[in-house]
Amino acid sequence: MKLFYSPASPFARKVLVLAYETGLIDQITPVACVLSPVAPNASVVEENPIGKIPTLLLDNGTALYDSRVICEYLDELHEGKKMFPPAGSSRWETLTLQSLTDGILDAAVLIRYETYERSEQHQWREWIENQKLKIFRSLARIEKEIENLTGTLNIGVIGIGCVLGYLDFRFPDENWRNRCPKLAEWFLEFNQRTSMQSTRPH
Ligand SMILES: N[C@@H](CCC(=O)N[C@@H](CS)C(=O)NCC(=O)O)C(=O)O
The missing domain is CATH 3.40.30.10 (Glutaredoxin)
Known part of the structure; x- marks a missing residue:
């Protein structure tokens, strides 16, 4: 593949x-x-x-x-622990968390394109600020739920790791850790996983 x-x-x-x-x-x-x-x-x-x-x-x-x-x-290709729960409420919760983290990434990537690809005089500030609000509202929601996810590994949790890694990579000045101390603590450990260390953005 x-x-x-x-x-x-x-x-x-x-x-x-x-x-x-x-x-x-x-x-x-x-x-x-x-x-x-x-x-x-x-x-x-x-x-x-x-x-x-x-x-x-x-x-x-x-x-x-x-x-x-x-x-x-x-x-579907492996026999180990599944990253997509097969059925029941945990499936829908995990898929919704995946949608939430994908939504954050969509907003972050759109800001990146708007600020990096467009000349400054053509950038739409209000649009950028509202994409940021989507990100911060969503992070606040995850901050409330992260304690329940400690020790869990699924596609939603992987999404959280990728969101935080991307914010560090592209938007370090936004200081997400100040807004989300529990997430910051969670990420300290999650980010040590081989899967995260081997895929650091650059
Ligand atoms: N919903 C897509 C989003 C993928 C996406 O936005 N990828 C960006 C790079 S991070 C891209 O390919 N951008 C090129 C474009 O928008 O034409 C997914 O989950 O794979």
């Missing part, structure tokens, strides 16, 4: 962290890509018309996207 990814992409990191945690990492050949909404990557577009990473190309030529689909696909 080939994974189109970038070492800076938090969505691709979700896939890689899951692959480490489930013992599948050696089955994946990472293909690093450079792309943005205004500079699509031809190899990615050929497999995924939306042009986004992560995109997983299976050996039979089938392309899978987006990160949620890829993660759930990979989770």
Whole structure:
């Protein structure tokens, strides 16, 4: 399997962290890509018309996207502890946490594009500020719930790790730790996992 990814992409990191945690990492050949909404990557577009990473190309030529689909696909390939609970309330809670963390990442990546790809005089400040509010409201929700998640590993928790890693990487001045002390404590330990250390964004 080939994974189109970038070492800076938090969505691709979700896939890689899951692959480490489930013992599948050696089955994946990472293909690093450079792309943005205004500079699509031809190899990615050929497999995924939306042009986004992560995109997983299976050996039979089938392309899978987006990160949620890829993660759930990979989770079916191993016999260990599942990252997607199979049924019941824990499944829906975990999927909702995944949606929340993906939503934070969407907002963060959109801010990154707005501030990095656009000249300053064309940036829409109100829009950026409202994306930030989405991030901070969502972090406040996770801060309330993180004690119940300590010691748990699933796709939602992996999402939290990727969110915090991305905020440190792209928005260190936002000081999320000041707003979320419990999350900061949780991340100290979670970030030590081999899966996190091996996928640090750069
Ligand atoms: N919902 C997608 C989001 C993926 C995404 O936004 N990827 C960014 C990189 S972090 C991308 O490929 N951007 C290029 C573009 O927007 O055209 C997922 O979960 O995989």
